[in-house]
Amino acid sequence: MQDMEIIRVSDPADPRLADYTRLRDVNLRRHLEHEHGLFMAEGEKVIRRAAAAGFTPRSFLLTERRARALDGLVTGADAPLYVVEEETARELVGFDLHRGALAAFHRRALPDLGTVLEKARRIVVLEDLVDHTNVGAIFRSAAGLGVDAVVLAPRCADPLYRRSVKVSMGAVLTLPYTRLTDWYGGLDTLRGAGFQLMALTPGEESVPLREAVAGLDADTRVGLLLGTEGDGLSSRWLEGATARVHIPMADRDVDSLNVTAAAAVACYELAQS
Amino acid sequence: MQDMEIIRVSDPADPRLADYTRLRDVNLRRHLEHEHGLFMAEGEKVIRRAAAAGFTPRSFLLTERRARALDGLVTGADAPLYVVEEETARELVGFDLHRGALAAFHRRALPDLGTVLEKARRIVVLEDLVDHTNVGAIFRSAAGLGVDAVVLAPRCADPLYRRSVKVSMGAVLTLPYTRLTDWYGGLDTLRGAGFQLMALTPGEESVPLREAVAGLDADTRVGLLLGTEGDGLSSRWLEGATARVHIPMADRDVDSLNVTAAAAVACYELAQS
Numbered sequence: 001m002q003d004m005e006i007i008r009v010s011d012p013a014d015p016r017l018a019d020y021t022r023l024r025d026v027n028l029r030r031h032l033e034h035e036h037g038l039f040m041a042e043g044e045k046v047i048r049r050a051a052a053a054g055f056t057p058r059s060f061l062l063t064e065r066r067a068r069a070l071d072g073l074v075t076g077a078d079a080p081l082y083v084v085e086e087e088t089a090r091e092l093v094g095f096d097l098h099r100g101a102l103a104a105f106h107r108r109a110l111p112d113l114g115t116v117l118e119k120a121r122r123i124v125v126l127e128d129l130v131d132h133t134n135v136g137a138i139f140r141s142a143a144g145l146g147v148d149a150v151v152l153a154p155r156c157a158d159p160l161y162r163r164s165v166k167v168s169m170g171a172v173l174t175l176p177y178t179r180l181t182d183w184y185g186g187l188d189t190l191r192g193a194g195f196q197l198m199a200l201t202p203g204e205e206s207v208p209l210r211e212a213v214a215g216l217d218a219d220t221r222v223g224l225l226l227g228t229e230g231d232g233l234s235s236r237w238l239e240g241a242t243a244r245v246h247i248p249m250a251d252r253d254v255d256s257l258n259v260t261a262a263a264a265v266a267c268y269e270l271a272q273s
Numbered sequence: 274m275q276d277m278e279i280i281r282v283s284d285p286a287d288p289r290l291a292d293y294t295r296l297r298d299v300n301l302r303r304h305l306e307h308e309h310g311l312f313m314a315e316g317e318k319v320i321r322r323a324a325a326a327g328f329t330p331r332s333f334l335l336t337e338r339r340a341r342a343l344d345g346l347v348t349g350a351d352a353p354l355y356v357v358e359e360e361t362a363r364e365l366v367g368f369d370l371h372r373g374a375l376a377a378f379h380r381r382a383l384p385d386l387g388t389v390l391e392k393a394r395r396i397v398v399l400e401d402l403v404d405h406t407n408v409g410a411i412f413r414s415a416a417g418l419g420v421d422a423v424v425l426a427p428r429c430a431d432p433l434y435r436r437s438v439k440v441s442m443g444a445v446l447t448l449p450y451t452r453l454t455d456w457y458g459g460l461d462t463l464r465g466a467g468f469q470l471m472a473l474t475p476g477e478e479s480v481p482l483r484e485a486v487a488g489l490d491a492d493t494r495v496g497l498l499l500g501t502e503g504d505g506l507s508s509r510w511l512e513g514a515t516a517r518v519h520i521p522m523a524d525r526d527v528d529s530l531n532v533t534a535a536a537a538v539a540c541y542e543l544a545q546s
Contacts, residue, residue, distance in 0.1 A: 049526065141534045146523030171527055210545060250419030250544060253322070254444055257537060261414045264534035265541045271523060272483060 006067065008083050012091035017082060019104040020061050023093040023162055030161070037107045039160035041170075044069055047103045049170035051077070058104040063089055066100035107160060110178045113151070117193050120148035120176075120221070122270055125190065125197070127153045127227045127237055129259065134229060135159050136167030137260040143171035145267035150177035151223070153186065187225075187240030195223040199233055199241035200266055202256040206244035209266060213273045224266050229259050279340065282355050285365040290355060292377040293334050296366040296435055303434070310380045312433035314443075317342055320376045322443035324350070331377040336362055339373035380433060383451045386424070390466050393421035393449075393494070395543055398463065398470070400426045400500045400510055402532065407502060408432050409440030410533040416444035418540035423450035424496070426459065460498075460513030468496040472506055472514035473539055475529040479517035482539060486546045497539050502532050 009017060019038055022028055033039060038058055041050045047070060051057065057079040060070060067083045074081045089097040117123070124142045129135050135157045142150060150159075156179070158164065159172040180186040187197055198212060216222060225241055227233030238244065247257060247265050257265065282290060292311055295301055306312060311331055314323045320343060324330065330352040333343060340356045347354045362370040390396070397415045402408050408430045415423060423432075429452070431437065432445040453459040460470055471485060489495060498514055500506030511517065520530060520538050530538065 137531055137534065140527060141530050143524045144522045144527035144530055145520075167531070169527065171524075174524075174526060247418075247541065248544070249417045251416045251444075251447075253447060254413060254417035254442065257414050257417055258410055258440070261410065261533060261537035264530060264537050268520065268538045268541070271521070 005081065006083050007080055010085065010088055012084075012088050016059075016080070017061070017084075017092055019058060020092050020102060024095060030158075033107075033161070038104045039107055039165065040162045041103045041105060041173075042101070042162060042166050044101050046165060046170040046173075047101060048073060050103065050105050050173050053170075053173040055105040055108070055173065058106055061089070061102040061104075063097055063100040069101055070103075111176065113178055113180070113189065116149045116151065116176050116178045117190075117195075121219075122147045122221075122267075123149045123151055123190075123195065123223045124263065124267065125151045125153075125187075125223045125225045126156045127225065127233055128155045129157050129226070129228055131229055132157050132161045132163040133167050134258075134260050135161075136164035136172060138226070138263045139164070139168040139171040139175055139177075141260070141264040141267055143168075143175045145264070146271040147175070147224075147267055150175060151186075151190070152177060152179040154180055154183050184236065187237060190223050191240070191242065193221070195221045196243065197223045197225055197241045198266075199225040199238050199244045200246070200262055201227070201232055201238060201244050202246050202249070203232075203238075203244065206246040209245045209247050209269050212243055212245040213269045216273060218273075222270060224263075224270065226259055226263055226266075232256075278354065280353055280355050282357050283361055285357075285361050289332075289353070290334070290357075290365055292331060293365050293375060297368060303431075306434070311377045312380055312438065313435045314376045314378060314446075315374070315435060315439050317374050319438060319443040319446075320374060321346060323376065323378050323446050326443075326446040328378040328381065328446065331379055334362070334375040334377075336370055336373040342374055343376075384449065386451055386453070386462065387466075389422045389424065389449050389451045390463075390468075394492075395420045395494075395540075396422045396424055396463075396468065396496045397536065397540065398424045398426075398460075398496045398498045399429045400498065400506055401428045402430050402499070402501060404502055405430050405434045405436040406440050407531075407533050408434075409437035409445060411499070411536045412437070412441040412444040412448055412450075414533070414537040414540055416441075416448045418537070419544040420448070420497075420540055423448060424459075424463065425450065425452040427453055427456050457509065460510060463496050464513070464515065466494070468494045469516065470496045470498055470514045471539075472498040472500075472511050472517045473519070473535055474500070474505055474511060474517050475519050475522070476505075476511075476517065479519040482518045482520050482542050485516055485518040486542045489546060491546075495543060497536075497543065499532055499536055499539075505529075
């Protein structure tokens with residue numbers, strides 16, 4: 001425990017603020033966050049959830065107006081607190097910092113698949129989603145609707161990217177997840193661990209969601225497979241699934257829900273079973 | 274019917290292209306679209322849906338690479354087709370026009386409430402949602418899941434704003450909707466038309482969604498009330514509802530789903546009843 005030390009910085013190019021550079025520049029941020037093993041948390045609530053989940057802070061950044069907002073958290077952490085004017089913050093991060101609180105945290109190594117699956121009864125498996133907002137929203141729904149863990153295909157977007165963290169309301173920090181190293185054989189591994197794999201797909205030859213869920217035994221382990229925003233699941237993963245299920249559509253002009261809506265509906269149906 | 278006339282324009286400041294100026298500038302666009310009574314459709318699929326839904330085009334804008342994409346549609350329309358280089362398009366609209374097709378359509382007067390409600394059995398009622406993406410996503414889910422119409426509070430975001438149209442995949446163009454002129458007494462009007470109003474709220478003293486839906490008679494008219502992204506429904510609307518319902522949450526750190534996920538789940542449950 002140390003006293004809170006406030007470091008006022010007025011130059012947006014100050015190298016001590018480098019973790020916070022141009023937060024909307026996806027290419028830059030992907031590179032920077034990867035290289036330094038960090039992720040960003042935005043807003044008091046999410047910063048507190050990251051700390052509560054055991055992530056180690058690298059630094060905090062507050063605007064003058066909010067300089068005391070994270071008092072208790074910051075004093076207990078061995079990480080600097082930078083305080084900047086709103087104008088400096090805007091030049092640094094690239095937008096108005098309305099909520100006034102940012103923190104950089106160290107990433108942790110992802111747990112191995114066995115650890116993530118060990119106690120899980122319901123999992124969500126995301127193939128190649130590209131949109132960070134969608135990934136974050138799916139984590140939030142999954143956590144709220146009783147899913148125990150998430151498994152990502154090798155090319156799925158990063159749940160710890162800033163937008164994902166924010167949209168998930170911090171659920172990416174608490175819901176266990178890991179990433180498959182092998183896309184081709186990934187589903188074999190999950191089936192081998194005893195999971196029934198339900199592929200959500202609007203295609204034909206699939207069972208209505210409610211009917212499929214009603215047919216599950218109470219102690220069946222279930223993995224819900226969701227594919228990309230545009231094309232859905234790959235044919236390899238569709239073939240590797242145990243069952244194909246769909247959410248019945250009422251309007252012939254709307255052939256499917258968007259992937260976050262579909263995920264919420266499917267997790268809800270599983271939670272009710 | 275007339276022959277298709279291609280008008281090549283190379284100056285992004287050409288006044289004939291004014292409808293397409295800075296599509297990401299929300300303030301400018303709100304003003305411009307309102308004043309000129311227009312809305313934008315993006316991508317061939319959505320443009321075709323707008324035309325099929327009977328909206329009248331003002332003009333089309335295609336990149337050189339896609340100059341023939343809308344052939345049949347454009348030749349049948351009494352509206353100019355502007356073709357521009359990709360660089361001109363970027364300067365004009367403010368981003369890369371990957372999909373290569375835009376069209377400006379004339380808005381129509383919104384139908385009156387009685388017309389919208391007349392044949393509707395299931396409606397969604399949106400209070401003060403501010404996010405155009407959320408409004409569009411909710412229209413898509415509602416249309417796909419058998420909702421007959423949407424009613425908006427006076428301050429709810431515009432479904433015909435570009436992002437809404439795009440995210441809805443055009444559902445805002447086909448699903449009937451209108452806007453209440455009276456926020457305070459709006460729910461009285463809906464109840465007076467025979468609708469049971471189910472307020473979706475994570476608050477206490479509310480019934481689990483499935484239980485509430487199971488209690489409905491088959492021919493009951495139902496309005497599903499959804500509130501703002503942050504604070505949910507106003508106390509006035511909560512009081513004006515017939516019932517309060519919630520989606521049971523499994524994780525105490527996640528107190529609710531985001532509004533689009535909640536809307537999808539609730540519409541799904543209603544569709545299954």
